Amino acid sequence: MLKIIEEHISAISKKKFANQEDAEKFRVKFLGKKGVLSSLFLEFKTLDSKEKKTIGAALNELKTAAEDALKSAPRNIKKNKNEGLEDLSRPGYNSHPGSRHPISIVKNEIIEIFENLGFTSEEGPEMEDDWHNFSALNFPEEHPARDMQDTFFLTRDQKWALRTHTSSVQVRTMEAQTPPIRIIAPGRVFRNEAISSRSHCVFHQVEGLYIDSRVSFADMKQTLSSFSKAFFGEATQIRLRPSYFPFTEPSAEMDIWWGLENEVDHRMTKGTGWLEIMGCGMVDPNVLDSCGIDSQKYSGFAFGMGIERIAMQRFQIPDIRAFYENDIRFLKNFTGA
Ligand code: DAH
Numbered sequence: 027m028l029k030i031i032e033e034h035i036s037a038i039s040k041k042k043f044a045n046q047e048d049a050e051k052f053r054v055k056f057l058g059k060k061g062v063l064s065s066l067f068l069e070f071k072t073l074d075s076k077e078k079k080t081i082g083a084a085l086n087e088l089k090t091a092a093e094d095a096l097k098s099a100p101r102n103i104k105k106n107k108n109e110g111l112e113d114l115s116r117p118g119y120n121s122h123p124g125s126r127h128p129i130s131i132v133k134n135e136i137i138e139i140f141e142n143l144g145f146t147s148e149e150g151p152e153m154e155d156d157w158h159n160f161s162a163l164n165f166p167e168e169h170p171a172r173d174m175q176d177t178f179f180l181t182r183d184q185k186w187a188l189r190t191h192t193s194s195v196q197v198r199t200m201e202a203q204t205p206p207i208r209i210i211a212p213g214r215v216f217r218n219e220a221i222s223s224r225s226h227c228v229f230h231q232v233e234g235l236y237i238d239s240r241v242s243f244a245d246m247k248q249t250l251s252s253f254s255k256a257f258f259g260e261a262t263q264i265r266l267r268p269s270y271f272p273f274t275e276p277s278a279e280m281d282i283w284w285g286l287e288n289e290v291d292h293r294m295t296k297g298t299g300w301l302e303i304m305g306c307g308m309v310d311p312n313v314l315d316s317c318g319i320d321s322q323k324y325s326g327f328a329f330g331m332g333i334e335r336i337a338m339q340r341f342q343i344p345d346i347r348a349f350y351e352n353d354i355r356f357l358k359n360f361t362g363a
Contacts, residue, residue: 043099049100163272176218235326237325263283273310275311303339334349
């Protein structure tokens with residue numbers, strides 16, 4: 027028996043634990059209820075008193091060796107009953123509140139500028155009928171102008187669609203209010219377009235409409251110029267180019283100067299240095315009449331701008347797709363109301 031004990035002691039002295047599990051196995055093997063030591067102690071009881079003296083000392087030595095070996099084992103051999111519970115005394119975790127999306131930041135800023143100019147904000151539905159999105163805006167049926175706006179139709183008969191522009195809110199407002207009307211309508215619009223760095227199938231616009239007696243093209247130019255200076259800074263250059271929209275006559279497109287220094291500038295501006303940010307014009311008398319406003323008595327101007335284009339200019343973002351990918355590393359860069 028002494029020999030067995032001595033063998034154990036020498037084995038234990040060389041013992042190294044690979045991990046907690048290994049140490050736990052060792053503990054059970056030697057110190058467990060049915061372990062080596064208990065059975066040796068049982069056997070010890072049967073010995074005579076002379077043997078007990080030497081064997082007892084050896085057994086104690088084995089026990090101490092086993093206990094000492096465990097002390098050097100990886101920690102937490104016995105499962106702590108609090109394991110997995112929160113340490114209530116630890117310092118708090120940092121919270122990471124979200125930030126506003128760049129499109130919302132720009133939208134809110136545009137709304138604020140127009141509110142200062144006396145405009146109020148209106149909303150309309152994203153699912154529109156043919157009348158509000160097209161017909162009332164002087165798009166005759168089968169007219170090629172409808173193809174300018176690649177429409178996502180919702181019904182086979184093409185009576186319902188996702189609105190292709192916020193101009194539909196002009197119609198709803200004119201139908202519901204009487205002049206003077208001075209509104210803007212921010213919102214999301216949809217077009218069945220190929221996605222590229224410059225265009226996306228979902229984007230945002232802010233529509234504007236001003237109707238009163240004797241509103242002129244000069245009023246429009248003044249309003250858009252005030253807006254551009256307030257938004258982009260006093261030194262901002264704008265230009266109006268003649269254009270065509272079924273619902274305005276005359277119609278124009280407004281560009282702001284982006285710059286033409288590097289490859290990105292060329293790509294963004296199709297090599298011109300100018301970035302188109304809105305369409306505008308004098309509301310066509312047909313549209314006023316369709317919406318129940320006397321075109322003999324009233325005139326007005328309207329405009330519609332793309333929020334993404336403006337945000338790209340403001341934050342120098344060369345690819346429109348960045349707005350929809352919701353990459354946290356991108357979104358983190360923006361702070362604002
Ligand atoms: N709805 C036009 C578009 O989506 C933009 C536009 C042009 C709006 C002229 C207007 C306007 O109100 O007068 O491209």
